[in-house]
Amino acid sequence: MIISASRRTDIPAFYSTWFFRRLREGFVLVPNPFNTKQISRVSLLPDDVACFVFWTKNAAPMLPYIEEWKRLPCYFQFTITPYGRDTEPLL
Structure with a gap:
């Protein structure tokens, strides 16, 4: 399986600690963006x-x-x- 790990958010820039913690645990829980009650466990x-x-x-x-x-x-x-911090203040 190919995991597109950061289509919804920039995991390397903002969630590296979280990602490697999940990697060590061996799975991640992913909510469906259209139905947040539907959660998938991804190995x-x-x-x-x-x-x-x-x-x-x-x-x-x-x-x-x-x-x-x-x-x-x-x-x-x-x-x-080409955007500066005025447009993208977190980068």
């Missing part, structure tokens, strides 16, 4: 995941986890925009 075990895909503007918060990260089958797509 993050190495035998179940072929690749993680991250969309980000800032992967630097993942650097403290580099040893764990190096073992992940993953790739990053970086978003580059």
